[in-house]
Amino acid sequence: MTPVQTRTRPPVHRRSGTATITVTVEIPTDDPRLARRLTAALGVLAQGGGRVAVAAEGVPALAEAPAAPERSPALVIDVPGREVLIHGEAVALTRLEFELLAFLARYPGMVHTRTELLQYVWDAPDTGLPGRTVDVHVRRLRAKLAEFDALVATVRGVGYRFTRSRDVEYRGTAGASPADDRLLSI
Structure with missing residues (x-):
């Protein structure tokens, strides 16, 4: 897995107070476990309250990562x-x-x-x-x-x-x- 493009300090949008981070990752097509692990990691990021969109070349894009189950407060x-x-x-x-x-x-x-x-x-x-x-x-x-x-x-x-x-x-x-x-x- 090789990251091609990342931004370490994303600009914060003035109106919404949110930041958008774009990460491009190359995943070998012959390793489906790697794609599942990456999707699971993105799901963990979504639990933090952010939105995660996943798109792949040649594969229909997922509108959003599956919603995380409701967590009880720690x-x-x-x-x-x-x-x-x-x-x-x-x-x-x-x-x-x-x-x-x-x-x-x-x-x-x-x-x-x-x-x-x-x-x-x-x-x-x-x-x-x-x-x-x-x-x-x-x-x-x-x-x-x-x-x-x-x-x-x-x-x-x-x-x-x-x-x-x-x-x-x-x-x-x-x-x-x-x-x-x-x-x-x-």
């Missing part, structure tokens, strides 16, 4: 049940670790300062708790999240943010928006 944060599951296995978190994770996940992509986290998670804005308390709890939380530790990102000099991911399901209070769980006013 990380589930169940607020009413006060439970965190990684690949279906419960993770033992302390009350503050759970509250910290749930609060950050309620507002994915939003940066929270240590002072805000002390106020909204610890309910202690003026008790004199040092900001390092937040750092220690974040470190312990990341250790327990194992492969998902990168979801709790540090914003240097500011605080922390929960990274958006398709592998995460946030289950808030029934009938309420995530913002209704605990009101955040800035």
